[in-house]
Amino acid sequence: MTGAKQAKGPARRADAQRSIAAILEAAVSALSRNPEASVSEIAKAAGVGRVTLYGHFPNRVDLVEAALASAIEKGHAALDSVDLTGDPRQALARLIDSSWLLVNRSRSLLLAAQGVLPPGRIRILHAGPVERVEGLVKRGRDEGVFRSDLSTPWLVGVLHSVMHNAADEINAGRLDSEKAAAFITATVLAAFTPPGSRVPG
Amino acid sequence: MTGAKQAKGPARRADAQRSIAAILEAAVSALSRNPEASVSEIAKAAGVGRVTLYGHFPNRVDLVEAALASAIEKGHAALDSVDLTGDPRQALARLIDSSWLLVNRSRSLLLAAQGVLPPGRIRILHAGPVERVEGLVKRGRDEGVFRSDLSTPWLVGVLHSVMHNAADEINAGRLDSEKAAAFITATVLAAFTPPGSRVPG
Structure with missing residues (x-):
């Protein structure tokens, strides 16, 4: 038996x-x-x-998609420990720092996924992280720290694409991976600043 | 004969x-x-x-790549008529308006290309448009209107990815295509604003 x-x-x-x-x-x-x-x-x-x-x-596409989903899920769980309270700008900077460590480690996996999955599918796999960022962006808008003349999904998409742009720039040899988190944070905080207010930094 | x-x-x-x-x-x-x-x-x-x-x-990949290259080349030629003189922010807004018309028209072609070509390859096909934006970004930095704490290639990459993000957002039904040019311009002008300066708008 x-x-x-x-x-x-x-x-x-x-x-x-x-x-x-x-x-x-x-x-x-x-x-x-x-x-x-x-x-x-x-x-x-x-x-x-x-x-x-x-x-x-x-097939290989299913496997790559499942691998990316698994990496995102683990990363999303790891981000539970990031303190999202206090000044929304500082909270966003902390979230970007920690998220970037995960994206940077998965740069090659992301490239594999970009080669076989449409951008919309990759974005859907990020539903967990997207929801977390969305909550923070909404709070920042309510507190008048982030702009509200552009939609919340748009601002979340900007963060997503600027972060993935950093991965592409490193892959292309145009960006030093140690500078990436600072570049992403500086860009996103400026992009989220309400018209008429001063860009932080 | x-x-x-x-x-x-x-x-x-x-x-x-x-x-x-x-x-x-x-x-x-x-x-x-x-x-x-x-x-x-x-x-x-x-x-x-x-x-x-x-x-x-x-093969189909070669054909899709050649089609995208051909569309970009024609678009690049069409952008010759955009006035890039005067205030760099207004010049950039004019360039985004005209470029977006072309990207929006080619959204489905871009999606086809994203499905078979790595992001680095798609960026290389944009060498002409990238060079044009680069010239304008450099002038804006020299005049102190655009930030110089981040590298020029990074700022150009941000414009490229924010514009392609708009295409993805429209494809996903999260953005009205008539609002896209204004969203891209507002985002990019804010992202390019030097730290300590006010976001235009």
């Missing part, structure tokens, strides 16, 4: 969950080193066969 | 150039309506066979 063949439903499901977790971990790790990492390479690193991997992720 | 079979070298080259021009025109037009437009559909609209098309563009 031992061995995989005798495993009952729940045991099989637990096996499948372990496989999926191992595949996602291997995919995030491999794609974070090399955006072109192959499915075979990821299966090997996860210690599963290609057939098992394809059973869970029918 | 008439007919394609007797055509000499120069005549064959002229034929090939006409085919390429027809294919590019059909590709820009088809992809501007539908980012998923197929190679067969484009060949048919261009009035050439698939074999001829594949002779010039070995």
